[in-house]
Amino acid sequence: MSYFLTEEQQAVRDTARKFAQKEVRPRAVEIDHEDRVPEDLVARCAELNFFALFVSPRYGGLGADLTTTCLVLEEIAKESPAFAGLLNVEIVLCPGSVEMLGSEAQKQKYLVPSAKGERLLAWSQTEPAGAANVMAHQTRLTPDGQGYRLNGVKIFCTQGTAKNYLVMARTSRNGTEGYGCAIVEQGMPGFVVARYEDKLGWRGTNTGTVMFNDVFIPPENVLGDLLSGNHDLGVVNQASFLGHAATSLGCLEGMFERTLEYVKGRTLYGAPMTQVQPVAYWLAEIYAKIEACRSLLYTSARRLPTEGRRGFEEIGIDGLLGSLCKAHVGETAVQGTNTLLQMWGGAGIMDRTGVNRYLRDARTKIVAEGATEMHYAILSAALLGEAAFGIPSSTARA
Numbered sequence: 001m002s003y004f005l006t007e008e009q010q011a012v013r014d015t016a017r018k019f020a021q022k023e024v025r026p027r028a029v030e031i032d033h034e035d036r037v038p039e040d041l042v043a044r045c046a047e048l049n050f051f052a053l054f055v056s057p058r059y060g061g062l063g064a065d066l067t068t069t070c071l072v073l074e075e076i077a078k079e080s081p082a083f084a085g086l087l088n089v090e091i092v093l094c095p096g097s098v099e100m101l102g103s104e105a106q107k108q109k110y111l112v113p114s115a116k117g118e119r120l121l122a123w124s125q126t127e128p129a130g131a132a133n134v135m136a137h138q139t140r141l142t143p144d145g146q147g148y149r150l151n152g153v154k155i156f157c158t159q160g161t162a163k164n165y166l167v168m169a170r171t172s173r174n175g176t177e178g179y180g181c182a183i184v185e186q187g188m189p190g191f192v193v194a195r196y197e198d199k200l201g202w203r204g205t206n207t208g209t210v211m212f213n214d215v216f217i218p219p220e221n222v223l224g225d226l227l228s229g230n231h232d233l234g235v236v237n238q239a240s241f242l243g244h245a246a247t248s249l250g251c252l253e254g255m256f257e258r259t260l261e262y263v264k265g266r267t268l269y270g271a272p273m274t275q276v277q278p279v280a281y282w283l284a285e286i287y288a289k290i291e292a293c294r295s296l297l298y299t300s301a302r303r304l305p306t307e308g309r310r311g312f313e314e315i316g317i318d319g320l321l322g323s324l325c326k327a328h329v330g331e332t333a334v335q336g337t338n339t340l341l342q343m344w345g346g347a348g349i350m351d352r353t354g355v356n357r358y359l360r361d362a363r364t365k366i367v368a369e370g371a372t373e374m375h376y377a378i379l380s381a382a383l384l385g386e387a388a389f390g391i392p393s394s395t396a397r398a
């Protein structure tokens with residue numbers, strides 16, 4: 001596969017692979033079992049400059065391309081898909097949003113430390129009414145004297161060790177309703193991290209409810225335009241979806257590697273287990289799917305535009321490769337990890353083998369940052385030239 005990659009991309013991938021195999025692998029089961037963010041590994045990612053990958057050199061970043069960023073996420077996901085999922089939010093979605101929409105002062109204040117891995121960012125959009133159903137969201141940013149007041153409750157916010165939050169809220173200006181974004185810092189009066197959820201997969205990422213009780217937001221903490229701040233992030237959204245596809249691919253590859261080793265070493269009925277049908281067939285079939293997904297992902301990472309403020313309706317079908325990959329690779333990873341787990345028999349169901357987390361993480365991924373059906377709805381809307389059902393096209397994400 002090396003003909004796909006430049007020497008620089010291979011070097012970064014090799015760094016990520018070494019880190020993943022030496023440092024993440026021994027911790028992956030513990031992260032899942034204890035459901036605790038591995039702060040030391042977050043610190044190591046900062047040392048290795050992973051949080052700087054998707055940030056411009058002007059703000060302390062490496063300005064790496066999307067392919068390089070995906071390679072890092074894929075390698076880490078082979079060992080811990082959950083940790084890679086958290087990293088995607090902190091490496092691509094949040095810094096990408098600040099770089100795309102932020103003022104110079106906001107970039108200096110929020111992007112520069114995030115690129116160093118010092119004050120990481122979280123994305124907070126989902127409400128009980130539905131992540132993409134933004135017209136029914138209740139969180140509001142209301143003018144108040146010299147600034148604004150933020151009131152509302154957000155759920156399912158993946159926070160890791162984040163210190164700053166990008167919070168989507170209903171807004172209005174001169175009687176016109178909109179949807180914008182406020183930057184909230186931990187410690188602002190009225191901001192409460194309520195509780196973290198116990199969940200099926202993506203354990204060790206601190207996903208939970210955050211509350212905003214009359215939080216004062218100074219004007220300089222409104223990200224982008226007050227009424228349409230969320231609108232122009234279509235390109236960043238797609239990059240982030242591609243990052244999630246990379247973690248789904250890594251998840252499937254990690255499970256495949258472990259399963260191959262397991263079946264090669266197991267004897268059943270006095271013969272190698274690989275002689276039991278359909279084990280050999282399944283292995284070949286899943287290997288083919290991995291290769292197909294990898295080709296799709298790397299090609300998409302090259303083709304996907306990552307510059308320019310644009311909403312979904314302005315991107316066009318070729319710009320929706322992130323949605324396409326997240327849906328397709330994500331679903332393939334669920335089917336693939338499910339079949340691979342079957343080859344482990346009862347041993348795969350038991351926690352002590354440490355492999356059933358791959359299926360749980362793959363399954364979680366096809367909901368987090370937009371369910372598969374939503375991504376296909378966006379794609380079909382673009383194909384048909386219509387608005388996606390129930391989704392204001394510019395705001396469909398989270």
Ligand SMILES: Cc1cc2nc3c(=O)[nH]c(=O)nc-3n(C[C@H](O)[C@H](O)[C@H](O)COP(=O)(O)OP(=O)(O)OC[C@H]3O[C@@H](n4cnc5c(N)ncnc54)[C@H](O)[C@@H]3O)c2cc1C
Pocket residue numbers: 089123124125126127128129130131132133155156157158159199201202207364367368369370371373374377388389390391397398
């Ligand atoms: C582990 C995890 C981490 C998360 N982290 C974050 C985070 O950091 N920040 C954040 O804001 N949110 C986060 N979320 C929320 C996540 O983005 C939403 O759960 C997801 O987008 C689905 O939205 P929903 O839960 O509101 O489901 P609903 O909107 O209630 O949808 C339910 C189902 O209906 C179908 N559906 C919904 N809309 C459409 C549509 N337009 N077209 C076709 N079918 C549709 C899908 O099958 C979907 O699964 C996270 C979720 C998980 C599971």
